Amino acid sequence: MHKTILLAALFGLLALVMNTSAQDKVDFETQVYPLIKASCVQCHRPEHDHPERPGRKIRPKGGYVFTNAEALMAAEVEDGPKFIVPGKPEDSRIIQVVKLPLHDDYHYPPEGKAPQWTAAEIELVSKWIAEGADFGKWKEDDKPLEYPVWDGKEK
Numbered sequence: 001m002h003k004t005i006l007l008a009a010l011f012g013l014l015a016l017v018m019n020t021s022a023q024d025k026v027d028f029e030t031q032v033y034p035l036i037k038a039s040c041v042q043c044h045r046p047e048h049d050h051p052e053r054p055g056r057k058i059r060p061k062g063g064y065v066f067t068n069a070e071a072l073m074a075a076e077v078e079d080g081p082k083f084i085v086p087g088k089p090e091d092s093r094i095i096q097v098v099k100l101p102l103h104d105d106y107h108y109p110p111e112g113k114a115p116q117w118t119a120a121e122i123e124l125v126s127k128w129i130a131e132g133a134d135f136g137k138w139k140e141d142d143k144p145l146e147y148p149v150w151d152g153k154e155k
């Protein structure tokens with residue numbers, strides 16, 4: 001009898017611990033994508049018509065599109081690192097470039113063009129990658145050409 005109660009208590013505890021750690025996992029759609037949307041999408045969005053010049057197209061910078069999971073996972077520097085290496089934030093180009101000094105040619109986003117990620121935000125994105133870069137149910141941004149207007153002030 002006592003053993004049963006103890007076992008039940010143990011399983012209860014285990015369930016609690018597992019549930020807590022599942023809740024602690026970074027959620028791509030609500031926690032990571034908003035950062036990408038605010039700082040990267042103005043340049044890394046799908047090809048589209050130029051709003052003022054008929055017949056002209058605006059292409060994603062470098063050909064890199066960040067508005068859907070497939071493109072994000074496929075992005076890689078020619079002969080170089082992939083943008084996202086699940087489990088390895090330090091090998092992921094996305095993390096490398098935001099951590100480079102602001103004036104480095106390879107630092108993104110370019111200074112003054114979009115809000116920089118704070119140290120805490122870089123940590124959050126790194127954690128998401130370290131946890132396996134799980135997109136959950138998210139597949140794509142349903143408004144990939146829209147992004148928030150930046151007031152020019154860093155956080």
Ligand code: HEC
Pocket residue numbers: 036039040041042043044061062063064077083093094097098106108109110113114117
């Ligand atoms: C103002 C435009 C702009 C913004 C905003 C921007 N990028 Fe880029 N990004 C570029 C351009 C331009 C390139 C270079 C394309 C090339 O060299 O062909 C680039 C290339 C990259 C590369 C490849 C770097 C390499 O090693 O070649 C990465 C990674 C990258 N961007 C990540 C990001 C991330 C992450 C953000 C947001 C936090 C971001 N970018 C925001 C314009 C931008």
